[in-house]
Amino acid sequence: MRAIRQTLLTGVVVAALAACGSSSGDGRDGGSTHGTVSGRVRAPDGTGVPGCPVLPKLVEGDVGVPEKSIVTKEDGSYTWTLPPGTYDFTVVCETERDPAVPDEYGGLKANASKVKVASGETRTLDFDLS
């Protein structure tokens, strides 16, 4: 009997704490450990392209996207830390939006749909521009 009561009590405590850790969607509470998405943005010739903003759009999820600007580094690499959810990604390389984009790669684009980001996980997502 005591063991059952203890199990029930533990369950209630775990439920309460887990509820605190889940999100309500309007940001009032906290604790949404991020997942990580990283990779490279590549030109058709395989070269990494710098200066391209990698934009995630939240499709499913209840924590808004942090509005920082993640732009590819010199080798075309990028890393996003994002709240758990499903995202569509868009990459648009334009010299108007970032002078670091080499002229020959201006106007190239890529996208990825329904990319799932899970808490604590790291996944690789490369983009091939066209």
Place this chain on the structure above:
Amino acid sequence: MTRLSPIRRLRRSHPLAVSLVILLGSLVAVPSQAVAHAAETPPAAAASAEEEEGATDLAVGVTSSGEVLEAPRGTPTATTETIEPYTGSGDITDAGPNVSFEPAPEDASTGGGDVSTDSVIGADNRTRITATTSHPSRTIVYLTSSDARCTGFLVSKDTVVTAGHCVHPGGTGSTSDFYNNFRAYPGKNGSTNPYGSCGWTQVWTDTAWINDESEAHDWGVIKLNCSIGNTVGWLGYRWQSASLNGTSVTVRGYPDDKAYATLWTHSGSIQYSYTHVLGYAIDTGAGQSGSPAYDANLYAVGIHVRGAGGSIAYNQAKRITESLFNIIQGIT
């Protein structure tokens, strides 16, 4: 600083059980969009959740050489609820040493280029500010770091307020994970840096952001190595415990869906104001994290942090609470 919260400890020791409970919890959860429209009386369950996550903001920081800083203690604010804005002298010599007029690494040209983003709610109502050397636009900084580009705003001669996720990834439990190489460009306008740029000496965020990635505590403060605020001035900031619903605010910053490093603005009313979070339908874009949400008297009441999308109806700011007000005041 490697403390883990009870929630994270449980998640690590009993991941299956916690996942099951979260799944069950999500089945009975109130849809967030409905909550977002529920005005200013949060349900008791949500209020207790916030309480669990820590109702007050609590700071931790590091210096540019990696030394961990103790939480600043602001002046008791029994009567003080505002810090006044300042227009600045306009004289660059008042900024002291360390102001650099080297161009940003990516500076070369500017032009057009509009791409819609998720945090543009309905039509894109943002307008470009070309007179970036006017106050208060010149108090807003284009902020670069080892991680990303953001926006920030001056609140003293050498203190920039921004989003927590612009200074630390959150949830790692370690002060060694702060980003670095911060550089602030006040009033940047494309490739033109009218007041040069400054480096940093200290960076701060909330222990709840570092340990738990709590969206309720997503704020950051950077101490600059120059006194450019003497020249460009700063925004005031204030807190109030009463609702901010209906308050008209402006969110102004550097979105990356527009021409390179250009300053954009949009104003609107606060739709909901919880203890730590403000929601509004003011259009923003990636890169505007850390933008001020300031009222008609140039007092910041929030720090823009997140865009709408998924089940999130509104763009969001971290509200300046009494405890955050005291922290900022203590750092400045």
